[in-house]
Amino acid sequence: MARGSKTFSFKTLIGTQRRRLVLEAPILAADDAGGAATNFVPVATLWASLRWLDGTERRSADRPEQAARQEIVIRWRAGVTAGMRFTGGGRIHDIVSAGDPVGDRVRLICLCEEISP
Numbered sequence: 755m756a757r758g759s760k761t762f763s764f765k766t767l768i769g770t771q772r773r774r775l776v777l778e779a780p781i782l783a784a785d786d787a788g789g790a791a792t793n794f795v796p797v798a799t800l801w802a803s804l805r806w807l808d809g810t811e812r813r814s815a816d817r818p819e820q821a822a823r824q825e826i827v828i829r830w831r832a833g834v835t836a837g838m839r840f841t842g843g844g845r846i847h848d849i850v851s852a853g854d855p856v857g858d859r860v861r862l863i864c865l866c867e868e869i870s871p
Contacts, residue, residue, distance in 0.1 A: 771801040771827070775842040777834065794839060802840065803827045804847075807865075822868045823850075830859045840866065 778794035785791045809822040826840055826847060840847040847866035854862055 770803045771829075773802050773804050773842060775800055775802045775826070775828075775840040775847075777828075778839050778841060780837055780839075794841075797833075797838070798831070800828050800831075820870050822870075824866045824868060826864045826866050828862050828864070830854055830862045834862055834864065840864070 776799050777797045779797050780792050780794055782790040783793050803826070805825045805827075807823040807825055809820060811818055811820050813819070824847060826849075828834075834849065834852045836849055836851055838849045838852075840849070845868060847868050850865045850867055852862055852864040854860075
């Protein structure tokens with residue numbers, strides 16, 4: 755729905771966003787061995803809705819881990835890209851892709867992955 759549409763309401767969008775998440779961006783920092791380590795810095799604290807899509811179990815470094823894919827929806831904002839992440843409630847949601855499929859700059863849909871041992 756376009757912003758000028760009579761049926762559109764920000765209350766509808768906001769009312770479904772009940773989770774408080776922190777959007778974080780990666781930065782590279784030099785480590786003591788002369789390499790670089792990826793750290794994350796907070797960008798913004800946002801209201802979001804989270805919908806579980808599917809989950810799988812896989813092996814990484816000979817250990818089983820669970821990967822859950824989720825759709826996280828926030829109000830539209832520029833600059834959100836793959837490689838960033840959401841954190842909240844002790845959980846980390848890595849952003850795999852982010853986009854505005856309708857193109858109306860009202861909401862941003864982020865496909866995320868959460869890995870747990």
